[in-house]
Amino acid sequence: MEILKGAASSARIKEEAASLLAAMEGPAPKLAIVRVGERPDDLSYERGATKKLESFGLRVQSFAYPADISHEEFMDAFAKINRDEDVAGILLLCPLPKQIDQKVVAAAIDPLKDLDGISPVNAAKVFAGDPEGFAPCTAEAVxxxxxxxxxxxxxxxxxxxxxxxxxGRPLSMLMLKEDATVTICHTKTADLRAVCKEADILAAAAGKARMLDESYIRDGAVVIDVGINVDENGALCGDVDFQSLEGKAAAATPVPGGVGTVTTAVLARHLLLAAARAKAAVKKA
Amino acid sequence: MEILKGAASSARIKEEAASLLAAMEGPAPKLAIVRVGERPDDLSYERGATKKLESFGLRVQSFAYPADISHEEFMDAFAKINRDEDVAGILLLCPLPKQIDQKVVAAAIDPLKDLDGISPVNAAKVFAGDPEGFAPCTAEAVxxxxxxxxxxxxxxxxxxxxxxxxxGRPLSMLMLKEDATVTICHTKTADLRAVCKEADILAAAAGKARMLDESYIRDGAVVIDVGINVDENGALCGDVDFQSLEGKAAAATPVPGGVGTVTTAVLARHLLLAAARAKAAVKKA
Incomplete structure (x- = not known):
């Protein structure tokens, strides 16, 4: 079984990013990471993204707010970041605390800076197969x-x-754009095992530790594991029991070290695309 | 085989519409049908929609423009209809002539009046499973x-x-919202017959006369035919060879007389929903 490590994709995207960056005048594009509270998941993702983007030669600035900030205060602060011409792209760490209306933030974010595709404008583009839309980085990482x-x-x-x-939903549309025949399963799917066995390529994004094993896999299938879970021993694991795939799957991504590591590389490329489009728009105006 | 006639759905929706209308003060809501040119398909749909909506007790006004109207002139005219407080909903007959940028019109339409779900705002809502979004009437008719x-x-x-x-795309999301396990096929699907045979419910929306027959159907499946085509003898027909389904499918919609007739009933309900929401918004303000 071929092990599809994320590092190979990250390296390829880094090369692409380097040429985009080399072609760009002025300071390197800046990402704003917007965080509310101190959730360990958010802090960990923020550290990882910062390290990856800086290694790509990009700038990162974190904007952190207290967990009990009011909706109004947060929206004021967010509007300033949204308007800031030095900020080429924004990553909003979600979910937000419940007093902040995430739908309102998603509708307010400048679609051209919305690198993780939370704006309805980008969702509609991804739905329609329009390549101008920013898809969520994890879906694109697959x-x-x-x-x-x-x-x-x-x-x-x-x-x-x-x-x-x-x-799940954006990935289904990215796959459809590339002419795959796509089936979407979920908790209400009857006989999930039989449906999964139809797959040439199985993408697991259910968020349930090792819920799929080799009995869900057709011989020679490719398995992409998007899950990032913590198992009963406190270890990171995916939605797929990776060990069980040996001798059955043709190729599979490990967790950790698979899709997750590619997500921030896609984020970096989105930042460069956003910056390039913004510069092109200024020149045109 | 049970024949699923559209008339039964239209009658049910008409009853719902009558109670919505009875609960409403003032004149009946008005639909604006916007047409550019004189394409026979458009004229036929306009006549059908007008007749149906008037039979529901609703008002309809047609706005017709010459086929060679410029993009700018059309956008000016469209903006007036869009702003008109007496217009509760808009149906834009598509496709538009090529000098008019349909994407610009779709982005300009007031999402609250966008009864056929062409606005990116409504597309994003349908994609996300948000019931507030207007789905395209034909998808909802299924x-x-x-x-x-x-x-x-x-x-x-x-x-x-x-x-x-x-x-196809909006229908896949409406089905997903109702917890179906959804597979989307298209011209690049390998072994379409085998995939179709997996279906408990098969929805054909390919736009190719009688491309599917009983050999694509699992015993006891339900077949919904969204196609409206003209065959080599000039007769209306669907994407499915209806006659061949007898003894194989459990139920199927005919063409004509199936899904197509329900589309304008859904349009009428969308008009009533749009009008009710507009009135509620005025009261709140």
Whole structure:
């Protein structure tokens, strides 16, 4: 079984990013990471993203707010970041505390700076297959892993387990754009095992530790594990029991070290695309 | 085989519409039908929609423009209709002539008046499963036909042939919202027959006359035909060879007389919903 490590995709995207950056005048584009509270998941993602983007030669600035900030105060602060011409892109760490209306923030974010595709404008573009839209970085990272491994999706049966707006739904549309035949499964799917076994490519994005094993896999299938869970021993694991796939799957992504590590590389590329578009718009005006 | 006639759904929706209308003060809500040029398809749909909505006790006004109107002139005229407080909803007959940028019109339409779901705001809501969004009427008509027949979709295998933004994609999201396991097929699907045979419910929206026959159908499946085509003899027909389904499918919609007739009933309900929301917003303000 081929192990599809995220590092190979990150390296390829880094090369692309380097040429985009070299072609750009002025200071390197800046990412604003917006965080409310001190959730360990958020802090960990913020550290990882900062390290990755800085290693790509990009700038990162964190904007952190207390967990009990009011909706109004937060929206005022967010509007300033949104308008700041030195900020080329924004990553909002979600979920937000419940006093802040996340839908209002998603509708307010400048779609051109919305690197993780939370704006309805970008969602509509991804839904329609418009390449100008920013898809959520994790969904796009799945496509990048397949691309790096030279695994085409055209005409293939792709089964996606999970229907969130962060992975399942946008991934289904990215796959459809590349001419895959796409099936979307979820908690109400009858006989999930049988449906998963139809897959040439199985993408697991259900968020449940090791819920899928080799009995869900057709011989020779490719398995992409988007899950990041903590198991009963406190260890990171995916939605797939990786060890069980040996001798059954043709290729699979590990967790950790798989799709997750590609997400921040996609974020970096989105930042460069956003900056390039903003510069082009200024020149045109 | 049960024949799922559209008339039954139209009648049910008409009853719902009558109670919505009875609860409403002032004149009946008005639909603006916006047409550019004199395409026979558009004229026929306009006549059908006008007749249906008037039979529901609703008002309809047609706004017709010459086929060679410029983009700028059209946008000016469209903006007036969009702002008109007496217009509760808009139906734009598409496709528009090529000098008019349809994307610009779709982005300009007031999402609250966008009864056929062409605005990115409504597309994003349908994508996210938000019930506040207006889905394209034809996609929603499929759900209505199933509802009228008492055919649930939860946990069922639903296969959709076609991936347009008018039917295939929005229908996939409406099905997902109702907990179906959804597969989307298209021209690049390998072994379309085998995939279609997995369906408990098969929805054909490919726009190709009689491309599917009984050999694509599992015994006892439900077949919903969204296609409206003209065959080699000039007769209306669907994407499915209806006659061949007898003894194989459990139920199927005919063409004509099936989904197509429900589309304008859904349009009428959307108009009433839009009018009710506009009145509620005025009261609140």
């Amino acid at each position: 496509m990048e892993v397949l691309k790096t491994a030279g695994i085409g999706v055209r005409g293939k049966r792709v089964v996606i387990v999970g229907r969130s707006m962060v992975v | 759900m209505e036909v199933l509802k009228t027949a008492g055919i649930g979709v939860r946990g069922k295998r639903v296969v959709i042939v076609g991936r347009s933004m008018v039917v």
